[in-house]
Amino acid sequence: AQSVTQLGSHVSVSEGALVLLRCNYSSSVPPYLFWYVQYPNQGLQLLLKYTSAATLVKGINGFEAEFNKSQTSFHLRKPSVHISDTAEYFCAVTRSGGYNKLIFGAGTRLAVHP
């Protein structure tokens, strides 16, 4: 079975600050890992994904995440956030290879203030 835990349901930071959103996963098989972002009143947009290539993955809008197998983590980071990054961020896991359902974490709501 697979599961995802996102630590911190709400994170509030100042514009320009570094932000780290935490995601830990559990998987009995090699995982594929994803971060999706949901802006207010919109759908889910893919930020980045890990599919067993490089452990440091760069995504859109300056976000990056690092896959750490020993710590079973896939934390999302942005060195300098902007107010427009205010959104909810979801970490998700699926089995590698083939089509498979995504298992989502509970989400972290990021608020960036001036």
Added chain:
Amino acid sequence: EPEVTQTPSHQVTQMGQEVILRCVPISNHLYFYWYRQILGQKVEFLVSFYNNEISEKSEIFDDQFSVERPDGSNFTLKIRSTKLEDSAMYFCASSGVTQGVVETQYFGPGTRLLVL
């Protein structure tokens, strides 16, 4: 850029009524999915569909739910007799295949269903 579209964006219905949520996946994608998100809760998998068959379904996807690809472009989710607890945001997703590898799932904007 191709995108998944969903209609309607909002639907209000009375308990016990049937609803059909519609999705148009990305045109060359072969795998289709429905997820839902009850307000304040996680996004949950409902069902996956490939080659005109359900590939996998969750415990949530009981006999009240059905999916169909009635033509070459639409993918629908039907709830036969809605319950209050069916109120949620329903997301459609699709994924393609490149060199034998199934790709990332791309999500539509969702349909917000409210059952009164």
